[in-house]
Amino acid sequence: NRKSKIALADMAEVTVRLRGEKDPLLPSHAISATHNFMSWEWSTPENNNNNSLPPATCRPPVRRRCTRRLCLLLAILVLLCAVVGVALGVSLWIKSRTTTKSLPQAIKIGNLMEHLKELQAIATLHNNSRSVEKGYNASAEMVMTKLANVGYNVTTQPFNVFMYEDLAPNNAIFYASIADISFQWKFLQGSQYALLRYSRSTPSGQVINTTLQPVSGGCSMADFSGFLNGSVALLDYDESLNCTLFNMASNAKAANACAVVWGRGPSQAGIAPPTSRVYRMTANSMDIVDIPMLGTTYEMRATLLSLWKIATENNVTLDVQLKTYTSVTSVYTYNVLATTNSGDGSAMIVVGSHLDSVPAGPGINDNGSGVSANLEMALQVASRTVRNKVRFAFWSAEELGLLGSYHYVLNLTPEEKNNTALNLNFDMIASPNFVRGVYNGSGAPAAISTQCRNIQSLFEKNFRDNNLPYEIWPFSGRSDYGSFIASNVNIPAGSIATGADSVKTIDERTNYGGFANTILDPCYHAACDNVQNINESVFIEMATAAAYVLEQLMMKEDLAGFLMSSL
DSSP states (O other): OOOOOOOOOTTOEEEEOOOGGGOTTSOSSOEEEEEOSSOEEEEOOGGGGGGOOOOOOOOOOHHHHHHHHHHHHHHHHHHHHHHHHHHHHHHHHHHHHSOOSOHHHHOOHHHHHHHHHHHHHHHHHTTTOOSTTTTHHHHHHHHHHHHHHTTOOOEEEEEEEEEEEESSTTOOEEEEEETTOOOOEEOOBTTTEEEOBTOOOSGGGOOEEEEEEEOSOOSSGGGGTTOOTTOEEEEEEOTTSSSOHHHHHHHHHHTTOSEEEEEEOGGGTTOOOOOOBOOEEOSSOEEOOSSOEEEEOHHHHHHHHHHHHHHHHTTOOEEEEEEOOEEEEEEEEEEEEEEOSSSEEEEEEEEEEEOOOOTTSOOIIIIIIHHHHHHHHHHHHTTSOOSEEEEEEEESOGGGTSHHHHHHHHTOOHHHHHTEEEEEEEOOOOOTTOOOEEEOGGGSOGGGHHHHHHHHHHHHHHHHHTTOOOEEEOOOSOSTHHHHHSTTTOOOEEEEEOOSSOBOOHHHHHHHOSOTTSBSOTTTTSTTOSGGGOOHHHHHHHHHHHHHHHHHHHTOTTHHHHHHSOO
């Protein structure tokens, strides 16, 4: 039954009227109070002293207490909102700077195909080619721009190469006859002999008349003892010899041979004539031998040796007529390199793909596919922190003989070489009539075989985990991994591919589909190697396999220990 009426003024002066008769503790008279902000002062009428209450301090009125508590609560809520807002902002910033997806999950077929379409457009503008002499520079600019846009410090590694061209295809001449015998053996270019690349022309591209003389070996100048000046040297095309074709040709020229002919041995019977490149790469130059050079089948070599034996037994010479007409020109080119900022520089991973095509086509599978995967991995890795430093390399002049990658390894300082843990190579990973190939680390030189097999095991694990059939292929040296695993370099490597000019077997058709008795890439080194030549299904499978292996290796705490571990 207590009633109260509260009036608030600017000075918070409050009058409280209480009916005391209903409350035995309070008198039935009016009590007025003045709020001095810290306490309440009670006073009563002068004629009512007996019932006056002593001065006292009491709690503020209920509404005032609620107002102050509400303000405090609001202040706390504002502070909490501010803290939560800052925390949320920081969280969003961190999320924007970090990547939750694994590297394989970040690889998308749409991005891969977009890179290929840009390479196709470049080839279209350069006579349907991205070769060193045509669209390579534009291809390199495209790759460099994309890498720079995500923060890489992109560098180039320039060098000069020789471009070779047969100016009179199938019009070379190679005839043989025994002196004093009118019959002449005319050999056929293509089926019986071929010009080796970087072969020079006969003087003015004209026919020369000379003699032919077999030489045993050729790796030493002593092998040319008694060689007749100005003759053609007939040498064995024998890969077991402990020297290069360049060394043999250099010795022949030093012995005044006018030309060199290499013939296949008995173990190579029935095989087409060789067309190998005869050159030497050094850290600063590419060297060739300035004489005509040919390769023959085993059967033609056997014929020449028989004719020479007959001529020798009759004390006459084996005469030959020879004509070649070729062009060799020097061209400037460069590799493209981009290295992560983070990671251990003493455990460098070099991820390489050759960026050039053959002159005959745009090279979208060979090797736009490897370039696209390499480039997309680089773009996705740019914002990540890695344990082991990664260098993404785009090689020039692979189609001229692995020249770009070989130039790279030749120019590594001893410290840089020791700090290079391994090479991953991606070349032709979207072949239309594909198989999945993993290169066999057991075939690498003994010094790096264990490391190569451990890299191989990661590719195999990826395919097994995804229920994808695969095959083990030998290291053939036909792509840029060859420059790294060479016995004079000994940097471990690993690679996968989907095939070039090998023929698909019936068993492979059962495992992979496609067409048996047909080569794996019918447009290999041809004008039709365009975007329509890409098998998108295997492309994304191989690209994600590449990303899986790279992620495993770049995040290893002890990369050297893993590479040397027992399988």
